[in-house]
Amino acid sequence: MVAVVFGARGNVGRHVADGLLAAGEQVRAVSRTPATGPTPGYEAVVADLDRPETLPAALDGADKLFLYGMLDPQKPYDIEKVTAAAAAAGIRQVVLLSSVAVVLDPAADHPVARLNRTIEQAVQRSGLDWTFLRPGTFAANTRTWWAESIRTGNVVRLPYPLAQSAPVHEKDIAALAVTALTEPGHSHQAYTVHGAESLTLRRQVEHIGEAIGRPIRVEHVSHEQARADVARTMHPVVAEAIVGQWAAADGVAAVTSVIAEKITGAPAHAYAQWAVDHADDFR
Secondary structure (H helix, E strand, O other): OEEEEEOOOOOOHHHHHHHHHHOOOEEEEEEOOOOOOOOOOOEEEEOEOOEHHHHHHHHOOEEEEEEEOOOOOOOOOOHHHHHHHHHHHOOOEEEEEOOOHHHHOOOOOOHHHHHHHHHHHHHHHOOOEEEEEEEOOEOHHHHHHHHHHHHHHOEEEEOOOOEEEOOEOHHHHHHHHHHHHHOOOOOOEEEEEOOOOOEEHHHHHHHHHHHHOOOOEEEEOOHHHHHHHHHOOOOHHHHHHHHHHHHHOEOOOOOOOOHHHHHHOOOOOOHHHHHHHOHHHHO
8 A cells, every 4th residue: 555645845744755665655755746856766746735636646546644734824725625535545544744723722713723723623524544743833944034044144133032942853743744654553643743942042043053164143123023024934924923922932941842752762853953954054
């Protein structure tokens, strides 16, 4: 049987595909656009969750599925059509990459929380065996926020340098997904995933500087300016939520977790390691 990985060239999905392949699974790596070069041992397929007509061919003959939740509030896909296509194809098991927003405030009507909650509920109704991964702050977000300003001006502009978060390395999320798809005991489980250490934003910038071999200047900006800066790379609603989280976390230790190590048996990656892994993105 085949394990299908949607978003197989994304931050998490590519590591899921590689991990499943290493575990001996037959992998079908699904992306919206064709691969530009040879694929490392798995079948590459073009399909799009926004285009239900492309799903049957991507899912045919498979029994496992890695699926991502809401990525852009302006582009939610029709989860009912996705789960219907999965059930029709004979998929038995799905691991969904959701969001911690689902559990932070169950009554919140924030788009990220609302859309991911809708996706989770549809998967629960589908009759498939499911596992939900609900990560908090992605370490990769710091690349989105800061890489350009570091490359062009060796500076990061922050409204709350002492705000703390516990960034999660995408490899840890992927390892959880691979474990849930290949080992028993994870059906109908939802795992909230934070990094294993709480770090100030300033310390995260310092880790990047250490990884690229030069100190990076931190410039203080207003809440409003920071929101505008983040909105250049993320949806404005998401940008407002992120800067609001920084304000609330100013001087406050972030929630951490050891769930990645507990489930996979391997220690979680520190943010300093993430910075080393992605140093070239900031040079």
